[in-house]
Every structure is written in C-alpha cells, then in structure tokens.
C-alpha cells in the first residue's frame with residue numbers, strides 16, 4: 001500500500017488561503033488505511049479548518065466528500081455524481097500524489113492542492129505503524145536476496161553486500177534499524193542459499209525505470225501506443 | 232618520487248601508508264605540509280574523497296598536488312557523490328594526471344556529513360566501480376563503448392575485519408577481489424583476533440592487505456562509542472584505557488597494534504589514520520617498533 005501523512009496544518013491553510021469555497025476530497029483506499037486521508041481524517045481536517053478560519057474572521061464554505069479510490073478514473077465518476085465541482089474555488093485532495101494528479105487532470109480548470117505528503121510503498125506492521133518495503137524500481141531482486149529488498153531496506157541501496165559500517169547487525173545510518181545485508185545474509189544462510197549472493201550483481205538498469213512510467217497489460221497493447229494514448 | 236605504491240606492494244616490504252586530510256577551501260598550505268612531512272615515512276598517501284560526506288577539495292586535484300610534492304597518492308573515489316558516468320570520467324581524468332592508485336569505496340552516507348540534504352547517489356557500488364575501472368583498462372566503458380586510449384590503475388578497496396557478523400563482509404570482500412581489487416585498506420582494527428580471523432580468509436587470495444591503525448583521541452571517546460564514525464568499532468577495554476588519558480596513550484595503543492601486526496606478520500603493511508595528529512606519525516611508528 002501507499003503510505004502518506006498529513007501535511008502540517010499551517011501549510012494546508014496556506015495552500016487554500018484566499019479561496020472561499022473549498023472542496024475536500026478524501027480517498028478511501030491506502031491513505032484511509034494509514035489514517036492520513038480517509039473519511040475520518042477528512043472530517044477532522046474540515047472541522048479544524050472551519051474553526052481556524054472562523055477564528056481568523058474568514059468566511060469560507062467547506063464541503064467534504066470521500067470517494068473509494070482517487071487514483072482511478074472510473075472511481076472519479078462517483079465524485080461527479082455527488083457534487084458539482086464547478087461550485088468550488090479549490091479542491092483540497094487528501095489522496096496520495098497519484099490521486100491528487102488524477103483529480104488535477106480530470107478537473108483541469110480547477111486549482112487542486114495536496115493535503116498529504118506521500119511517503120512510501122510499505123506494509124502495515126501493526127495498529128498505527130507502517131514500514132517501507134518497495135521502491136518500485138521495476139527490476140525486482142527479491143528472488144535472489146531472500147525476500148529482503150536491498151534497494152529499499154539498505155540505507156545506501158547497495159546491490160552487492162554490506163558497507164563496512166554495520167554495527168552488531170544494525171545499520172550505520174540508523175542504529176534503530178537492522179542492516180539489510182546482515183538480514184539478507186542470515187536469511188539465506190538459514191535457507192542454505194548463500195550461493196545466491198556469491199555472484200557479482202551487475203549495475204542496475206535505470207533505462208527500465210521510465211520517468212514517468214506507463215504500464216500496459218499485454219491483452220490491451222493493441223489499444224494503446226507506447227505512451228498510453230488510444231490508437 | 233621514489234618507488235611507487237604499487238612497487239612497494241610488490242616488493243614484499245612492510246608497506247606504510249597514511250591518510251591525509253584535504254582542505255575545505257583553496258588554501259593548500261596544510262595539505263602540502265602534510266605531504267612534505269610524511270614523504271620519507273610512507274609508501275603512499277591516502278587522499279580522501281569528501282570523507283564522512285563532508286565537502287572538501289576534489290580528491291583528484293589534491294592527489295595531483297601530492298604527486299607534485301613527491302609522493303604517490305592513493306586517491307579515494309566514492310559512489311555516493313557521482314553516477315557511473317561521472318565516476319568513469321573522473322577515472323580517466325585521474326589517469327591523465329598520473330594518479331594510478333584508486334581506492335574504490337561506496338562512501339559514508341550523507342547523514343554523517345555537512346550536507347545532510349544532498350542526494351546520496353549510489354548509482355553503482357564499490358564492487359561495480361572496481362569492475363568498471365578494470366573495464367576501462369581493457370578499453371571499454373561500463374556501457375561497452377570503446378575508449379580512445381586506455382588507462383592503467385592499481386585498484387584497491389576497503390573491508391572491515393571488526394564487522395559483526397563477519398560473514399556478509401567476507402562475502403563482499405570476495406566480490407571485490409573478483410571484480411579486480413589488488414589491495415585492501417581495512418577499516419581501523421583494534422582486536423588482533425578479529426584481524427587474524429579476517430586474514431585467514433583474505434589470504435586465500437593474492438591481494439595485499441594493509442591494516443588501518445587509527446590513533447584514538449581521548450577527547451573523542453564519546454563519539455567512538457555512539458557510532459558517530461561509521462565503521463569504527465572501538466572495544467570497551469580500549470575506550471576505558473584511553474579515556475581521561477592524553478594523546479600519548481592513543482599513540483601507545485596504536486604502537487602496540489602495529490608491533491603485533493608487524494612482528495606476527497599478520498598483514499602486508501599498515502595504513503595510519505592520525506587525523507589532526509599527523510605530526511606525531513614518527514612517534515607512532517617508533518611506538519610500533521618501526
């Protein structure tokens with residue numbers, strides 16, 4: 001899942017400053033799970049903004065709505081059905097960066113601002129805690145490294161083994177965290193597969209990491225050109 | 232310049248190198264003084280490359296200055312500050328300036344330095360850098376494009392005999408050897424048993440190993456204990472020994488280690504790290520029986 005956190009309140013206030021009619025659009029998927037931009041968080045943010053702006057003597061109208069998924073054009077239809085976006089001066093989106101951009105794309109005449117900072121792709125470790133696990137590098141090496149990603153979990157993203165700084169199995173950069181390469185080595189040792197990290201890993205191919213990336217499923221390739229435009 | 236570092240390594244003598252510090256600025260007086268002072272005491276001087284992610288003068292320029300002052304430099308080259316294009320380009324530039332000895336390192340993380348918001352690059356790692364440099368010698372860059380004129384290097388790398396656990400470190404050591412390292416400078420060593428354990432493995436290959444000896448400064452004991460220096464693991468008893476003492480104690484500890492390493496023929500030489508106390512290097516060598 002994508003993990004995000006709410007921007008500082010002051011920054012959000014500045015982003016919407018000067019607008020009278022504000023539409024806050026929450027997202028019910030990843031950012032709802034990580035308690036940053038779902039229905040509840042939107043309600044809290046809306047209440048906070050209303051109070052703060054009223055105290056400053058600013059007359060604003062704020063409406064909030066949460067749709068299930070902001071990163072999918074199909075789901076944005078729901079937003080269209082429920083509100084007339086034309087009635088608002090600004091959309092404050094509490095989706096991840098992908099959701100904010102899709103809203104911007106669909107409502108190209110509107111100002112769309114983000115309410116969150118998108119942090120990483122990760123997992124839920126327990127209530128209220130998430131950790132990063134993937135950098136979406138488009139060339140997964142987990143099959144060789146015992147299911148532990150050196151690109152993400154090593155502070156330097158080293159592909160061929162540890163630096164010289166791991167201290168008692170902890171990372172030199174943050175002693176609270178395990179050294180990814182000690183973990184990889186120990187896991188593979190337990191599995192009897194140390195042979196998998198004996199060979200030198202060649203340099204990563206950044207050419208496979210397009211910026212921005214497009215993925216088209218095999219079955220749909222006839223419909224789109226390589227840039228994702230309908231043919 | 233007398234013997235080159237490579238010739239010293241090949242001669243079978245107990246090789247002595249030392250780290251020098253590069254200026255933060257363009258005043259090179261201190262750098263030149265260090266080189267002149269250490270000229271007859273060492274077989275090569277290790278020029279740092281923005282050590283501890285702290286910005287200083289380019290290692291290439293400082294290394295050239297070392298040559299002009301009569302010593303063979305061992306130029307550090309880190310993967311933290313450059314992508315593969317810039318690394319290769321610097322390697323060609325170094326070769327042009329007669330800098331042959333290259334210490335290929337991944338580089339301390341930017342967190343430790345004076346530019347904490349800089350982007351750490353790590354496009355390739357030290358193993359791949361070694362491989363790339365060997366490729367340049369054969370006339371090809373890392374993307375297999377042909378070169379016009381080939382460089383020649385004496386390539387080195389680092390390893391930490393004090394690493395705990397040691398297994399992952401040895402695995403990477405093997406990769407560095409396979410990629411083309413011909414000498415290693417260790418991270419600072421303190422425990423001779425750990426060093427011997429490491430050397431048992433290292434001796435399976437032909438590479439030359441210089442053990443780094445760091446002079447501990449009593450005022451810095453708290454930094455040694457809290458991980459401020461990546462890769463520096465000072466045992467409790469040594470910390471106890473030097474705390475509240477004078478720098479002479481640090482020199483005595485360094486001397487004891489040198490003596491052990493030399494007399495028991497454990498490594499091929501030593502690399503001295505005496506940052507801020509370079510003028511005491513003759514005392515350190517004397518304490519080590521050299």
Ligand code: SF4
Pocket residue numbers: 153154155156157158161162163164165166167170171172173178179180181182
């Ligand atoms: S200590 Fe381990 S995890 Fe941390 S940077 Fe070094 S190799 Fe990576």
